Amino acid sequence: MYLKNIRLLQFKNYPKAEVQFSKDINCFVGLNGSGKTNLLDAIHYLCLTKSAINGLDNLNIQHEKDFFTVSGDFDLEGKSMEIRCVFESGKKKQLLQNGKAIDKMSEHIGLLPVVIIAPDDTQLITDGSEERRRFFDNMLCQMHKEYLDQMVRYQHFLKQRNALIKQFTETGKWNSDFIEPYDREIIQLSKSIAEKRKSFIKEYEPILKEYYDIISGNQEAITITYETLCLNENFEEEFKSISQKDFIMKRTNMGIHKDDFVFEINGYPIKKFGSQGQQKSFVIALKLAQFQIFQAHKKTKPILLLDDIFDKLDDGRIEKLMKLVADHQFGQLFITDARPERSKEILEKIDSEINFFLIEKGKVSAWNQ
Numbered sequence: 001m002y003l004k005n006i007r008l009l010q011f012k013n014y015p016k017a018e019v020q021f022s023k024d025i026n027c028f029v030g031l032n033g034s035g036k037t038n039l040l041d042a043i044h045y046l047c048l049t050k051s052a053i054n055g056l057d058n059l060n061i062q063h064e065k066d067f068f069t070v071s072g073d074f075d076l077e078g079k080s081m082e083i084r085c086v087f088e089s090g091k092k093k094q095l096l097q098n099g100k101a102i103d104k105m106s107e108h109i110g111l112l113p114v115v116i117i118a119p120d121d122t123q124l125i126t127d128g129s130e131e132r133r134r135f136f137d138n139m140l141c142q143m144h145k146e147y148l149d150q151m152v153r154y155q156h157f158l159k160q161r162n163a164l165i166k167q168f169t170e171t172g173k174w175n176s177d178f179i180e181p182y183d184r185e186i187i188q189l190s191k192s193i194a195e196k197r198k199s200f201i202k203e204y205e206p207i208l209k210e211y212y213d214i215i216s217g218n219q220e221a222i223t224i225t226y227e228t229l230c231l232n233e234n235f236e237e238e239f240k241s242i243s244q245k246d247f248i249m250k251r252t253n254m255g256i257h258k259d260d261f262v263f264e265i266n267g268y269p270i271k272k273f274g275s276q277g278q279q280k281s282f283v284i285a286l287k288l289a290q291f292q293i294f295q296a297h298k299k300t301k302p303i304l305l306l307d308d309i310f311d312k313l314d315d316g317r318i319e320k321l322m323k324l325v326a327d328h329q330f331g332q333l334f335i336t337d338a339r340p341e342r343s344k345e346i347l348e349k350i351d352s353e354i355n356f357f358l359i360e361k362g363k364v365s366a367w368n369q
């Protein structure tokens with residue numbers, strides 16, 4: 001699978017742009033703030049119908065405008081597919097595959113696997129558990145339709161249950177009969193989702209370890225532990241026994257929305273004790289393992305977006321990562337760099353077709369060195 005071209009209209013700092021890509025390596029060079037990351041983000045949009053950076057679609061419409069479109073042609077094992085994403089402020093986002101409107105975004109997610117590596121985004125490690133759940137949920141949703149459906153249902157019931165609890169606090173009375181059907185759904189879905197998360201981590205951890213060793217080049221022992229109460233034998237009773245707490249806090253305090261994934265190096269949480277370099281290596285290993293898992297499940301190489309890696313990694317780690325690229329472990333690659341000469345020097349050693357693009361204030365042109 002690869003992206004043949006992209007067309008942008010009023011997307012972030014691009015008034016209008018059209019770019020033809022190489023099916024191997026594409027490198028975007030240009031000054032800070034020129035639009036390199038925005039172009040990667042547009043590719044992310046086509047694959048997953050959302051930005052990798054902004055949760056709010058509104059922020060991606062060019063300032064002073066009221067809509068954006070991103071479209072592009074993919075090659076899927078020799079078949080061409082046009083994806084078009086249109087968002088107008090205040091309206092529902094539209095997605096078209098070969099001109100046909102897709103009602104449910106869930107029908108699109110998973111079709112075009114993509115992995116983005118931005119070594120700076122260590123908030124996956126340092127922030128709260130929500131970031132980590134989102135990372136693993138995104139991955140599982142792209143691979144398993146049933147997981148995606150269950151997550152959508154879970155969010156729905158959780159929202160309804162929380163709204164009901166708010167009503168109870170207004171009237172000052174907990175009504176077990178009213179809340180019982182929601183409890184049943186949340187308990188049952190929590191058990192099933194937690195089982196899937198648990199078995200996924202079992203598959204994922206050895207691959208993560210392998211990549212961490214490659215990138216860091218050392219023998220630190222890393223582990224990832226899935227923490228949940230939903231697989232406790234008496235989870236059901238525990239869930240019901242904390243209704244008093246739910247009542248006081250006006251929300252549901254148990255369920256898979258409270259789970260966490262704990263990352264450790266040599267037995268200590270990397271969040272508290274990992275150096276910056278270790279954290280960056282860990283983020284890269286998490287993403288490369290994601291790539292590997294997608295490839296195995298989808299039987300195709302995901303698109304790989306590498307944002308600013310040359311800037312943020314030391315020479316040893318860049319060399320190891322580039323060795324993976326040179327060994328043709330990846331499919332289509334998009335790389336950004338603010339320093340053209342450096343990326344040229346690094347990429348020239350690789351035996352692949354490389355297209356360089358110069359980005360200047362939302363304009364793209366071929367850069368022929």
Ligand SMILES: Nc1ncnc2c1ncn2[C@@H]1O[C@H](COP(=O)(O)OP(=O)(O)OP(=O)(O)O)[C@@H](O)[C@H]1O
Pocket residue numbers: 011012013014030031032033034035036037038039059060061062063308336338
């Ligand atoms: N909705 C928007 N409308 C117009 N411009 C926007 C919008 N959102 C972001 N921008 C602009 O896009 C530019 C940033 O683009 P981007 O992050 O792609 O830069 P970059 O080339 O990756 O820079 P760096 O090398 O610093 O990472 C900024 O100038 C920002 O003001």
Ligand SMILES: [Mg+2]
Pocket residue numbers: 036037038307308336
């Ligand atoms: Mg950038």
